[in-house]
Amino acid sequence: MAYAHKSDTTQNLMTGFCSGTKPILHAAKELEELRAERGKLSTVSGKVGFGTFGRLDPRQLKKFGVTSVRLIGTGSTKQENIGSDGTFRFRGVPSGEYRLEVLLPESLIVDGEYNEEIAEELEIKDQRLFSVSGIGCVMKQLPIRENGRITGRLLDERGGPIEDVQVTAIPIGKDGKPIRQDEPCYDTDTCVSSKEDGTYVIKGLKPGRYLIGIRLDDYICNDCADSEYKKTLYPGVASETRATPIVVGFGNLVEKIDLKLTSRYVQRKINGIVVFKDGRPAANINVRYVARTPDLKRNGITFIKTDANGHFSIDVYEGHAYMVGAVTDGRDANTPLEAKAAVIKINPGKNPDDLRLVLDQTGTDDDYSDFDIGNERMKN
Numbered sequence: 001m002a003y004a005h006k007s008d009t010t011q012n013l014m015t016g017f018c019s020g021t022k023p024i025l026h027a028a029k030e031l032e033e034l035r036a037e038r039g040k041l042s043t044v045s046g047k048v049g050f051g052t053f054g055r056l057d058p059r060q061l062k063k064f065g066v067t068s069v070r071l072i073g074t075g076s077t078k079q080e081n082i083g084s085d086g087t088f089r090f091r092g093v094p095s096g097e098y099r100l101e102v103l104l105p106e107s108l109i110v111d112g113e114y115n116e117e118i119a120e121e122l123e124i125k126d127q128r129l130f131s132v133s134g135i136g137c138v139m140k141q142l143p144i145r146e147n148g149r150i151t152g153r154l155l156d157e158r159g160g161p162i163e164d165v166q167v168t169a170i171p172i173g174k175d176g177k178p179i180r181q182d183e184p185c186y187d188t189d190t191c192v193s194s195k196e197d198g199t200y201v202i203k204g205l206k207p208g209r210y211l212i213g214i215r216l217d218d219y220i221c222n223d224c225a226d227s228e229y230k231k232t233l234y235p236g237v238a239s240e241t242r243a244t245p246i247v248v249g250f251g252n253l254v255e256k257i258d259l260k261l262t263s264r265y266v267q268r269k270i271n272g273i274v275v276f277k278d279g280r281p282a283a284n285i286n287v288r289y290v291a292r293t294p295d296l297k298r299n300g301i302t303f304i305k306t307d308a309n310g311h312f313s314i315d316v317y318e319g320h321a322y323m324v325g326a327v328t329d330g331r332d333a334n335t336p337l338e339a340k341a342a343v344i345k346i347n348p349g350k351n352p353d354d355l356r357l358v359l360d361q362t363g364t365d366d367d368y369s370d371f372d373i374g375n376e377r378m379k380n
Contacts, residue, residue: 010148044071044130044139045089048102049084053088053141058086064108066144068105070101093138099128107251109147109194126376148205148248150212152234152257153198161198162261165223168216169202172209212257227291227317230263238263265317268346272355274310274326274339281310282326282359289314289324292340316352321345326357 012228017091048069049056061067069088071078073096080088082102102110132138150169154162168191170178185191194200202212207285213233215226232259233243246254274282285306306312316322325341340358346352 018132041092041094042134043089043137044093044098044100044138044140044154045087045093046142046299046322047098048085048088048142048144049086049212050144052143054336056086056141058082058141061086061144064105066102066104068103069142070103071073071098072101074096078315086221094102095131095133097129097131098122099126099130100140100142101128102144104144105149105251106253108144111143111145111204113154125181130186145204146206147251148207149201149253150205150210150246150248150257151199151201151255152212152259154194154200154214155198155258157260157261157262159260161194161196162225163194163196163198165194165229165261166226167194167200167202167214167259169210169212169246170216170240171206171350172211178211178240205248207248207250207252207303209247211240212245213243214259214261228264229261230265232261233257236260236262265319266348267317268318268351269321270314270322270344270352270355271358272312272314274306274312274357274359276337277358277360282306282328283308283310285310285328285359287312287314287323287324287357288325289322291316292321292323294313297316316344316346318346324355324357326359328359332348 003121028048046069047056047058048061048066049058051057068079071084071090071093072081073074073094078090080090082088104110110128130138130140152167153168154165166185168185170181170190173179181188181190189204190202192200192202202207211233213231214229215231231238233240234246235244236259237243246257247329248254252267272287274285274287276282283306285305287306288301289304290301304312305315314322322344323341324344326339328337337359339359342355342357344352344355
């Protein structure tokens with residue numbers, strides 16, 4: 001027997017990761033209980049603790065006054081105590097949408113499954129929201145961590161706000177040198193994008209010293225707002241050795257760490273055309289390009305499409321080198337075709353010459369094939 005339930009929104013029987021199984025010959029008691037007229041009520045349970053998903057330690061909860069969890073639904077709120085082992089349970093929960101809220105001091109924060117900006121890209125409005133349907137159970141893990149915060153604004157030369165530029169916090173070791181992270185900053189919640197009014201808030205920081213700045217990550221897209229500005233660290237310097245560290249205590253809020261971005265790259269434009277070997281223009285073809293900038297190891301690959309006449313245009317910046325190539329996607333021809341990538345250095349004071357890419361060599365269905373974005377290839 002598999003413990004399953006029928007949702008109000010589908011005709012299918014549904015099971016979850018907390019659904020039990022048992023040989024039918026040994027399930028008389030369970031069958032009797034399931035067949036009883038109890039209404040469509042579920043159980044919502046879970047665990048709270050310090051740490052990460054799957055590795056929660058509840059031993060420090062009482063020290064910080066973390067004792068209760070709320071289950072909030074439409075028009076109803078229930079509250080349960082957290083056990084000494086970090087677990088909680090809500091019984092008799094009707095179908096509907098709910099969210100769990102751990103009652104915390106400002107010095108602590110509940111980790112979401114996704115970084116806030118990634119959740120926004122995935123169109124997840126509220127990571128705490130979940131559905132309860134039919135007779136069954138829902139299990140949730142609620143990891144808690146320190147909520148050190150750094151806030152400030154990004155401003156231009158005139159003091160106006162700068163929107164959608166990534167601000168990164170890099171921890172500093174005892175030797176005063178930045179501790180480079182193995183994971184991308186959006187996985188560790190140490191970077192955010194500035195809002196329309198230029199403000200930013202980096203949350204969930206552990207106690208320590210941090211450098212704050214822009215273009216501190218090794219990965220930046222070619223056509224995002226970050227590309228326009230040069231590497232800048234608080235209080236407005238270009239290198240880590242001249243930057244002022246920000247000290248964050250346990251759960252502390254550090255405010256007014258503003259950055260004025262006055263150093264920009266001059267924008268230029270690459271115009272080009274993609275043609276087949278016989279000279280015919282290649283319409284709706286993938287043009288891919290990647291930049292090497294003075295302050296980064298690499299940027300991300302960006303894709304654009306040619307127009308009906310095979311033309312394309314790319315906004316670029318002085319002082320950068322760009323590799324630009326083209327490839328068919330394999331659906332328009334039996335054999336995908338590829339244009340040899342061109343490396344273009346954008347010199348100060350002039351727009352680069354127009355670019356002509358010829359689809360004259362065999363490619364693959366993989367848009368990234370033979371498009372090495374390492375330093376060696378860019379030096380060619």
